Amino acid sequence: xKRRDFIVGAGTAAAALALxxxxxxxxxxxxxxxxxxxxxxxxxxxxxxxxxxxxxxxGITINMVxxxxxxxxxxxxxxxxxxxxxxxxxxxxxxxxFDARQPVGAIDKGLWVDVKAxxxxxxxxxxxxxxxxxxxxxxxxxxxxxVLLAYDxxxxxxxxxxxxxxxxxxxxxxxxxxxxxxxxxxxxxxGNFVRRAIYEANGRDPSVFKVDNxxxxxxxxxxxxxxxxxxxxxxxxxxxxxxxxxxxxxxxxLGQGAVTMIPAWSDQTISAINQGALPExxxxxxxxxxxxxxxxxxxxIPSNGxxxxxxxxxxxxxxSEEIQSAVLTELGxxxxxxxxxxxxxxxxxxxxxxxxxxxxxxxxxxxxxxxxGWYRAVAPNVDPNS
Amino acid sequence: xxxxxxGIAAATSPAGDIVGSRNRWYLGxxxxxxxxxxxxxxxxxxxxxxxxxxxxxxxGAGGHAFSLQTYAFFFSDGYSLAxxxxxxxxxxxxxxxxxxxxxPIALYLRFSEGRLPAYVQALAIFPMFVPSIxxxxxxxxxxxxxxxxxxxxNAVHLPKIRSPYLTPWGPVIGLVWDHIPLTVLILLSxxxxxxxxxVEAARDVGAGRLTVLWHIILPRIGNSILVAASxxxxxxxxxxxxxxxxxxxxxxxxxxxxxxxxRELYDPTNAITQAVVSFGxxxxxxLFYVRSVARNQRT
Numbered sequence: 126x127k128r129r130d131f132i133v134g135a136g137t138a139a140a141a142l143a144l145x146x147x148x149x150x151x152x153x154x155x156x157x158x159x160x161x162x163x164x165x166x167x168x169x170x171x172x173x174x175x176x177x178x179x180x181x182x183x184g185i186t187i188n189m190v191x192x193x194x195x196x197x198x199x200x201x202x203x204x205x206x207x208x209x210x211x212x213x214x215x216x217x218x219x220x221x222x223f224d225a226r227q228p229v230g231a232i233d234k235g236l237w238v239d240v241k242a243x244x245x246x247x248x249x250x251x252x253x254x255x256x257x258x259x260x261x262x263x264x265x266x267x268x269x270x271x272v273l274l275a276y277d278x279x280x281x282x283x284x285x286x287x288x289x290x291x292x293x294x295x296x297x298x299x300x301x302x303x304x305x306x307x308x309x310x311x312x313x314x315x316g317n318f319v320r321r322a323i324y325e326a327n328g329r330d331p332s333v334f335k336v337d338n339x340x341x342x343x344x345x346x347x348x349x350x351x352x353x354x355x356x357x358x359x360x361x362x363x364x365x366x367x368x369x370x371x372x373x374x375x376x377x378x379l380g381q382g383a384v385t386m387i388p389a390w391s392d393q394t395i396s397a398i399n400q401g402a403l404p405e406x407x408x409x410x411x412x413x414x415x416x417x418x419x420x421x422x423x424x425x426i427p428s429n430g431x432x433x434x435x436x437x438x439x440x441x442x443x444x445s446e447e448i449q450s451a452v453l454t455e456l457g458x459x460x461x462x463x464x465x466x467x468x469x470x471x472x473x474x475x476x477x478x479x480x481x482x483x484x485x486x487x488x489x490x491x492x493x494x495x496x497x498g499w500y501r502a503v504a505p506n507v508d509p510n511s
Numbered sequence: 512x513x514x515x516x517x518g519i520a521a522a523t524s525p526a527g528d529i530v531g532s533r534n535r536w537y538l539g540x541x542x543x544x545x546x547x548x549x550x551x552x553x554x555x556x557x558x559x560x561x562x563x564x565x566x567x568x569x570x571g572a573g574g575h576a577f578s579l580q581t582y583a584f585f586f587s588d589g590y591s592l593a594x595x596x597x598x599x600x601x602x603x604x605x606x607x608x609x610x611x612x613x614x615p616i617a618l619y620l621r622f623s624e625g626r627l628p629a630y631v632q633a634l635a636i637f638p639m640f641v642p643s644i645x646x647x648x649x650x651x652x653x654x655x656x657x658x659x660x661x662x663x664x665n666a667v668h669l670p671k672i673r674s675p676y677l678t679p680w681g682p683v684i685g686l687v688w689d690h691i692p693l694t695v696l697i698l699l700s701x702x703x704x705x706x707x708x709x710v711e712a713a714r715d716v717g718a719g720r721l722t723v724l725w726h727i728i729l730p731r732i733g734n735s736i737l738v739a740a741s742x743x744x745x746x747x748x749x750x751x752x753x754x755x756x757x758x759x760x761x762x763x764x765x766x767x768x769x770x771x772x773x774r775e776l777y778d779p780t781n782a783i784t785q786a787v788v789s790f791g792x793x794x795x796x797x798l799f800y801v802r803s804v805a806r807n808q809r810t
Contacts, residue, residue: 370755378655383656504759
């Protein structure tokens with residue numbers, strides 16, 4: 126009987142422990158921070174932002190949680206949305222790499238803080254381009270990234286690098302086997318290369334693609350010329366039409382000297398150069414007629430977080446010159462603020478990759494049509510006329 | 512606790528033996544009930560629900576009706592059929608290569624003694640501890656263009672090879688390496704059935720090595736070969752990471768194809784149809800395995 130008592134007692138204790146940990150309240154002064162980004166961004170926050178912020182703001186700490194991916198953050202955001210209007214505690218104070226358009230209806234219900242009206246001292250420094258792309262006062266763009274061309278300067282002199290789409294196509298055809306891009310659904314570098322081809326096939330006008338103007342007829346009319354262009358390119362790619370399965374594999378092939386040029390994310394390439402995965406002789410260039418698409422990552426802040434004021438303080442801190450310069454040097458991204466607000470020496474060093482404009486391709490139905498169409502029309506390397 | 516005395520009485524009474532054995536029979540069923548229910552809930556039910564979802568489709572008027580159109584699409588779509596074909600090809604080639612590579616290793620490990628076989632065994636089991644994503648990137652380093660193999664060939668003034676990376680041979684090499692441990696272990700356990708005496712007896716009457724292999728060893732491990740082949744086939748048919756990283760963009764194996772259809776084309780019905788088709792092929796090999804296990808238990 127004693128043993129049974131013990132088991133019952135232990136069970137009760139365990140259940141009580143589980144219950145208390147589930148209902149634990151967010152701690153005052155501890156910002157619950159969630160991210161959907163990759164490890165390099167989490168490392169940047171852990172090694173740079175967190176220590177600097179905590180040193181500048183004694184009494185406030187950051188609890189960093191890796192939400193995995195966008196779906197992971199959406200689950201947390203839905204918890205915050207459900208808690209809205211009740212006294213329940215969402216245990217979330219700030220989201221990194223999220224979009225206030227999610228979950229559906231969150232903006233109308235007032236889940237996200239209007240950062241524009243929140244009176245951040247650094248808000249006016251934000252790059253107008255980033256704000257214009259986004260157009261939502263609840264989203265706070267703080268770092269950017271764009272696809273550009275990374276190439277091996279030992280094989281291709283910077284003076285001879287193609288700077289327009291036409292020159293790029295001519296270069297690829299003149300140097301068969303020296304270029305590769307990844308499958309458009311497996312990473313943004315190849316995905317945005319394909320989207321740049323789609324822009325080229327539609328008069329280089331990003332504004333003709335909108336999130337809500339996809340239809341089967343429009344898709345056929347606007348995408349098929351791009352598939353023809355990419356099919357035409359295939360025999361000149363590595364192995365007469367091979368496509369890597371991700372951004373990292375393309376970088377690995379460039380690093381091994383297997384190809385001379387790849388499309389790559391700016392931040393990933395700069396990180397790779399800093400870490401030695403790519404040699405110092407790697408060059409970067411953006412097309413001048415119309416850049417490859419890219420985008421800005423944002424912070425969003427739920428209005429019902431216990432530490433909302435501290436989270437706003439953190440958002441303001443992230444826009445400071447110190448952190449924005451670190452976005453360039455430590456993370457290899459673009460600053461979210463205008464280039465006038467980063468260190469002048471850095472501005473000079475990175476002048477080649479400073480974007481004058483960043484086209485942003487809409488997601489939704491267009492994305493689905495591109496993922497399906499490319500695989501069926503381009504990937505099999507079958508001549509449509511045969 | 513109140514029923515304890517009655518239970519003890521039943522067990523000790525002369526008539527209680529019959530009651531007791533009936534009780535045990537009942538308890539046996541209860542014991543298997545938990546795993547059987549779990550299998551029904553987590554495996555059988557999802558399969559049935561998947562099949563129903565692919566044949567009981569919305570008819571456009573708000574209701575549902577029986578329709579085989581997703582299967583008709585799959586089997587009339589050249590792209591889907593090419594994916595199914597490359598999956599069957601990869602599975603077949605891998606299974607044959609695995610047996611060809613692993614049988615000699617298993618025979619060596621079974622019939623030799625000393626320290627060297629211990630090292631060989633450790634080496635053969637090693638792939639089990641390497642996650643397939645790490646294996647894939649290492650493969651690019653070693654066998655990719657300008658990888659280690661090319662560097663070695665270049666050092667001895669030989670021309671570069673055509674790298675298997677991003678061709679159907681990439682996943683074959685990766686999957687074979689990944690499945691060596693399981694195949695070797697299954698074959699090795701089968702070789703445990705071959706007694707040293709029978710081999711020695713055959714040698715005494717003048718049987719050569721091949722004769723011993725063909726007439727003494729292979730008949731005893733036929734079952735293990737079948738089990739090893741079905742395990743390899745089941746694992747390779749549904750492989751994801753290695754074909755995804757190392758294989759060509761198209762045709763793609765069923766694993767990456769299903770994942771892409773589901774997550775990137777937001778098309779669960781067709782993704783489930785692909786899964787049911789894959790399941791149909793896998794169940795054939797599953798039945799081989801079940802039959803051989805059942806036959807083993809009878810003997």
